[in-house]
Amino acid sequence: MGRQPCCEKSGLNRGPWTIEEDHKLMTFILSNGIQCWRTVPKLAGLHRCGKSCRLRWINYLRPDLKRGALTEAEEEMIIQLHSRLGNRWSKIAAHFPGRTDNEIKNHWNTRIKKKLQVLSSNHTSHTPLQQYEDCEVKKEGGTMKPESATEQGEIKLELQGTLVFRDPKIPQFDGRFNYGLHEGSNMGPVEIQKADHTTTLFSEEISKPLPEDFLQQWIDSPLPWDFFSDLKEDT
DNA sequence: AAGTACAGCAACCGCTTATAA
């Protein structure tokens, strides 16, 4: 029943790959292709687990890999995608031909995360909502629901709704936005997007503590539009 | 020059999902 086990766990090489191992794996895959990772190390003459071979190929040996540091534009796109997809690195990596999920994950954890932390700590002096002060904003329905709560009292909410913007600088578009926040925190960026047009709004004005009654009031109310009091609302 | 701290990244671990038997 079922399939054969992937590989023997004992007697296999571990740790960094040698040039010779790389060469064996690359030569084998280029001439035979990949049918089954389990059989690859055996057929290629490697003392490695199939899983390890797969990882080495995907993250390092694939000929279509793009080498070199990620560009500013790529970084910006990662931030945008991460705000929508969260830590789904493979989904994010799918938008970057030649880049691997591991590469993007590492880049996020070692660089972007820190960059954003610095940005958010400077956030109180940042008022990009002014950028949209000429906007007319129209609400078109929306829902809000508690997503999760922890024992530490951290509450995450999901808000979904539709905004229609009218702005001379931005063609009219509707958007879907989601965010999470917890008691006493600043709310993160609110992303407004449609098709290939994505932008992000920030505001320190929308930082609110969330005592239970206030939270309930929020949950009960159809739309928490107080968050957007800075914007002219066209109802 | 030596020791320590830190950053970056490759590789591993363990869980989840898809699929063959």
Place this chain on the structure above:
DNA sequence: GTTATAAGCGGTTGCTGTACT
């Protein structure tokens, strides 16, 4: 429908090189 396994995925670890003291 159930079970076992391969493949995929995200979190984490640990090695290596570099900067700092």
